[in-house]
Amino acid sequence: MAKLNHYVYMIRCKYGTLYTGYTQDLKERLNKHNSGKGAKYLRGRGPLELVYSKGFRTKSAALAAEIMVKKLTRDKKEELISGAGV
Secondary structure: OOOOOEEEEEEEOOOOOEEEEEEOOHHHHHHHHHHOOOOHHHOOOOOOEEEEEEEEOOHHHHHHHHHHHHHOOHHHHHHHHHOOOO
């Protein structure tokens, strides 16, 4: 069975906005975001809190899921974060 080594994640910013992304190394990506070397959107918006992550076996599956999550409404994203959604 293949490893789950592709991740879709959501980060909650200081003022409550949500950022969705893809990575192969969740811990390293979070370190980059927190150090200001990740996505420009997140710079200056800390503290950052990882609120959701899901692993996938393939990059294509993870990227498809990332697109799906990005298209969700704010309420649906909150449901996903709480474990009740999508």
